Amino acid sequence: MAQAVISRGSVRSPLARAINSTFVHAVLILLSIIFILPFVWMVSSSFKPDNEIFIIPPTIIPQDFRPQNYFEAVTSINFFGQLFNTMRYSFFAVIGALISNTLVAYGFSRIHWRGRDVVFIIVLATMMLPFAVRMIPLYVLFHRLGWLNTLLPLVIPAYCGNPFLIFLARQFFMSLPMELDDAARIDGCSEFGIFRRIALPLSKPVIAVIFINELMFTWNNFIGPLIYLRDPKSYTLSVGLQLYFTQHGAEWSLLMAAGTLFTLPMIILFFFAQRIFIEGITLTGIKG
Amino acid sequence: MTKQEWRRMGLGLAFISPWIIGFLAFTFYPMIASAYFSFTDFNVLNFDPDWLGLENYQEMFKYDRWFTQSLSVTFRYALMVIILGNLVTIPTAMLLNAKVRGLSFYRTFLFLPVVTPAVASAITWVWILNPKHGLINGILASIGVEGPYWLASPRTALISIVIVAIWHSGQAILIYLAGLQDIPTHLYEAAEIDGASFLGQIRHITIPLLTPQILFNVITGIIGALQEFGAPYIMTGGGPNNSTLMYGLHLYRRAFLDLRMGYASAMAWLLFIVILALTIIMMRTSQRWVFYGR
Numbered sequence A: 001m002a003q004a005v006i007s008r009g010s011v012r013s014p015l016a017r018a019i020n021s022t023f024v025h026a027v028l029i030l031l032s033i034i035f036i037l038p039f040v041w042m043v044s045s046s047f048k049p050d051n052e053i054f055i056i057p058p059t060i061i062p063q064d065f066r067p068q069n070y071f072e073a074v075t076s077i078n079f080f081g082q083l084f085n086t087m088r089y090s091f092f093a094v095i096g097a098l099i100s101n102t103l104v105a106y107g108f109s110r111i112h113w114r115g116r117d118v119v120f121i122i123v124l125a126t127m128m129l130p131f132a133v134r135m136i137p138l139y140v141l142f143h144r145l146g147w148l149n150t151l152l153p154l155v156i157p158a159y160c161g162n163p164f165l166i167f168l169a170r171q172f173f174m175s176l177p178m179e180l181d182d183a184a185r186i187d188g189c190s191e192f193g194i195f196r197r198i199a200l201p202l203s204k205p206v207i208a209v210i211f212i213n214e215l216m217f218t219w220n221n222f223i224g225p226l227i228y229l230r231d232p233k234s235y236t237l238s239v240g241l242q243l244y245f246t247q248h249g250a251e252w253s254l255l256m257a258a259g260t261l262f263t264l265p266m267i268i269l270f271f272f273a274q275r276i277f278i279e280g281i282t283l284t285g286i287k288g
Numbered sequence B: 001m002t003k004q005e006w007r008r009m010g011l012g013l014a015f016i017s018p019w020i021i022g023f024l025a026f027t028f029y030p031m032i033a034s035a036y037f038s039f040t041d042f043n044v045l046n047f048d049p050d051w052l053g054l055e056n057y058q059e060m061f062k063y064d065r066w067f068t069q070s071l072s073v074t075f076r077y078a079l080m081v082i083i084l085g086n087l088v089t090i091p092t093a094m095l096l097n098a099k100v101r102g103l104s105f106y107r108t109f110l111f112l113p114v115v116t117p118a119v120a121s122a123i124t125w126v127w128i129l130n131p132k133h134g135l136i137n138g139i140l141a142s143i144g145v146e147g148p149y150w151l152a153s154p155r156t157a158l159i160s161i162v163i164v165a166i167w168h169s170g171q172a173i174l175i176y177l178a179g180l181q182d183i184p185t186h187l188y189e190a191a192e193i194d195g196a197s198f199l200g201q202i203r204h205i206t207i208p209l210l211t212p213q214i215l216f217n218v219i220t221g222i223i224g225a226l227q228e229f230g231a232p233y234i235m236t237g238g239g240p241n242n243s244t245l246m247y248g249l250h251l252y253r254r255a256f257l258d259l260r261m262g263y264a265s266a267m268a269w270l271l272f273i274v275i276l277a278l279t280i281i282m283m284r285t286s287q288r289w290v291f292y293g294r
Helices: A002-009 A014-018 A021-046 A068-076 A079-109 A116-128 A131-144 A152-160 A163-174 A179-186 A191-202 A204-220 A223-228 A237-247 A252-272 A274-283 B003-037 B055-062 B065-096 B103-115 B118-128 B135-142 B157-167 B170-181 B185-193 B198-226 B230-235 B247-256 B261-289
Strands: none
Touching (some): A021 A068, A021 A252, A021 B065, A079 A152, A079 A163, A079 B003, A131 A152, A131 A223, A152 A223, A152 B003, A237 A252, A252 A274, A252 B118, B055 B261, B170 B198, B247 B261
């Protein structure tokens, strides 16, 4: 009797057995629709002429396609200027994050030195510090350095590493066999040589995760640019779009067109690099 | 230490030097400075601020009624995000783990909000929740129902922001999914033989074995929720009637609109102490409710 149950039970979780899979699909499809509906609504609104925006019941597929909304949005929001600022910010910060986080993580994983693990605990502890504590002195510091309205306050810290990304890269480096380093050391390779010729070439997965994380962070960052960038010429898309929203809150079709253009690069990136986004989560290794 | 040990320490420090510089300049110095500011009337313009002792801290609880309001709003927000969030994310992860076809397809959709720029999604949600012409009330109106005023009413504004926050919680779903996939199926099989019901299996196997992920998501969720700033700043400006005046927003306004940087620093330190205390409490009690027996 028990034997029969085991063979029938096979490898299915309790939910699969309790409810049939049609129900599971139905709920998952409904959830998926709820989760993507805001995107559909954003894109749909972005193509609507003004008179259709306020129709009840709302139309999902615009009756009148109005692609000119995009042209108007781009010109009235100074989209390309802000896009250029955002891209410069992302570009230089991503380079900084790639260099700093790999170097620092290497120092915390592949070299044994006294006090290393104590210092690493400090790295992790800084994650609990709210940005609000650092925000005011940093503002004052960058103000006195004359860095406000430039990208420096946003870009330079990226060259000093980020605790979460250091943690991820360290986790990864620790999984590489130490014998590789020892062999290279015997051959007379310097520590930096080992880092550059052995550790880095083997670390493509974690490099990709750092790249994606930093790119996403810089593209989305709102409070940083809000505080450090006061001159509209220096605005990134986040603050630029927010300012336009406070000034022209009722121009929904233009706002949705700009929002679509702002979101699109991240969505395209996500579709191409979905595996890397998800790898970043499994790399954290939050397990029992 | 031997010569060899000194050499290795030098090398180690050289590799982590970018972090050391960043820590000193962008974390340690700001911490000291903000602790000092919190006892003064610093306002950016006075280079030699007056020492106030504990006055800023006393003012928060005695005279600043918006401070108490922001504290209450933020705690209610964090509580709702954690409880309602987990009621959505854990069952969703279980459904994804039900070995149905098209897992990667569903996962993509549920994760998409995470990669959306916060400003773009906040503005889109303001439009979706528009009381007259938004997507939700527009649909409700077409079937003759008058929907709530969402962000425009003090009664529903905070819960509206909670809904948007939950919409963004794809990361937590994936963390739970990874945890569920690690639960050995033979446990369920054994429970089945012993005649355990479906709910019994969830209660005695799934949830206990998921507690490490629950602990992680709750801690990061609380730290994030207590610091929330962007959503109320963009979507409501703290209104209507200060019903969404969150702590981070109140602090930002005291600092950058009223230029009361000393007072705002005191607020920031209080927030840090609250976060620290909550994290320590959860880590300590976790030994009692988190299952590490694997």
